[in-house]
Amino acid sequence: MKKDDNYQFHFDTLVVHSGYNSKDYLGSLSTPLFQTSTFTFESAEQGERRFAGEEGGYIYSRLGNPTVSALESRIASLEGGEAGLAFSSGMAAISAILIALTKSDDHIICSKGIYGCTFGLLDLMKDKYRIQTDFSSMSSADEIESLITPKTSCIYIESPINPTMKLVDLQLVSQIGKKHNIPVVVDNTFATPYLQKPLQLDCDIVIHSATKYICGHGDVVAGLVVGKKDFLAKVAMTTQKDIGGIISPFDAWLLLRGLKTLPVRMDRHCSNAKFLMEKLKEHPKVKKVYYPGHSDYHDDFIMTKQMAQGGGLISFEVYGTKDDAQQLLNELQLIRIAVSLGDAETLIQHPATMTHAVVPEKERLDMGITDQLLRLSVGLENKDDIWADLSNALAKV
Template identity: 60%
Template sequence: MLGGDTLNNYKFETKTIHAGYEPNQHFDSLTPPIYQTSTFTFDTLEQGASRFAGLEDGYVYSRLGNPTVTALEKRMAELEGGEVALAFSSGMAAVSAVIIGITKASDHILCSKGLYGCTFGLLDMLKEKYNIGYTFSDLSSKEEMLSNIRENTTCIYIETPVNPTMNVIDLQLIVQVAKEKGIKVVVDNTFSTPYLQQPLKFGCDIVIHSATKFIGGHGDVIGGVAVGDKATLTQVKKTTQKDIGGVISPFDAWLLLRGIKTLALRMERHSENAEKIVAQLKSHPKVKAIYYPGDNEQPSYEIASRQMKKGGGVVSFEIKGSFQDAVNVVNKLKLIPIAVSLGDAETLIQHPASMTHAVIPEKVRNEMGISNELLRLSVGLEAWEDIWSDIKQALETL
């Protein structure tokens, strides 16, 4: 395994293939083995007791740790620049474990003005059951943030880029205010991946991924990851991860390890294709607006250019017309599947207002900028000309 100073000398692309795994500790297997076991044996009762007490390193039970999962966690921690990582059974398992782990009843969370629908649903449930309040903010200035921070605010939770409006949040500004107030910053980095953006390097505390998306990259696994400082995530591991139990299986961890090996290559192609599609959409008369971090005409482009390597593979755009016009465009597509999720090799399209964000009340959706005419496109790895040809023929049916 590449470790310590040696690992620091290597580029990101090399780390995606080598970090977190040492073949000579696994019978010299080049690829990390799948440790498909629920439990582990002890040499003596005393050894088992010592491991349960945390006095001795070693595996006990796969809900509490597994060698395949450990390899994934070490690799993700290295790629994000964090001390440790925790792997979960889904992105939402990661989100819920982290939020529940760092808050208590009657706390308050300040959120970016736009969140994944299920994250919104989780916040609503926590508010109803445990009086954990939340406030949406555009987080555009120190003054605006301070006006929304309360005495009981313990967490700033953001997506950047925001799903699905693609607005980019200024991480330097967020961290500046948060540190002054002693508030933890949690960033959903799913859309960017650590290849395009590393929030921990800006001073954020915890990064979360729906690893189902670009990390896995092939649409064949569900998983989540949280990366951050050892003290915070050790506490999450000992409490909400262990006791709620949303842990990843060894096989799913292995699939994510396999996907990570091509992450840099895939993100380059996703971004290049997205840039080409944006250029075509901008000149089409049936397109009302386009939202993409890598477009220099976007309001948040300057922020994106400071903290992102490229614009990524997700593009949102509004149809010039009605909700039914948006429906008609989607239904006329021939190559591009209609499906939620993103980050797959296949280009995917979905309608946020009626799909991923349908749980959010319409009034709140409108305030977030999620209109009924908005479509979200996850640009895949196909030839961009074929992707555009399909979109163009669908638009021209209006």
């Protein structure tokens, strides 16, 4: 995509055009799908040069593929990073980065509240490699500084946090990371690069479960990473290549298609969510509502400086017991019970027994995940129809 050096394309244009030039592919408007496992060489010597890293070009789709490369270039452009890497799942991306950044006996500082499988991975790394993790609210510089040790290899953050929607001041954490030469990794799945750009706040690595908003259609499982070119090149030729959690070319093609509508979809997700959040806050059977900038965390100032809008996720607590929360789910007609998010359909789940079931009860409650907490992924349907379904279910609890 060519442009005047003095002109910067807007995000809405980059999601459609960046990372691909139709002139390089016989004028094909749509990015071609290179559904191939391997690539031929013109000669034995060319194969030798490519394996030695002396010549560019494709070798084998586990090591690189043109469709995948277009996706990696596009997500790097959207996040404002030097390079991107695509993986077979969000957890493949997370595990690759944490493995790349750590060795046995290292230490990780992590936001207080993370996806259940990320918690499980950290637990596994503790058992197998003696890598310790301290969970922190990261509410002050002193709190973070007090946890840093000579063994601290990275700081890992979700913001907004899954599923409590609490925000972490990314600029504050990145300043501390730079001071101590500790890389800061941010899971940006909930916000997407449309609403939040951690690299612009001096964080080092951004991770996405591309299964969610990046895809937007509920038909792909994938992960994406953006960061410095040299670091990701090392990850690609070690952790990614040897463990093998690569994305398929077809899934990469689907993500490229999904990305083109990301801004349009996110605006609708956000406007629907804000409407529903206000309705839930007024409902007598709802105890608390958690939504960036509109919850009891008093983190409005953080949202104002690092997020463009609040996103499409709402968590809320109902009065009563776990049975009451589950009954609400069972009374819904339009809204689907499912653990993903970011789809066109509105989805709801019970974190304590679903996404965060792997987290021991004590740690789960310390994260703020009660038996009465529900997480709502607001879809693209008419907002009044979504509310009618929710309010009807609440009336029956």
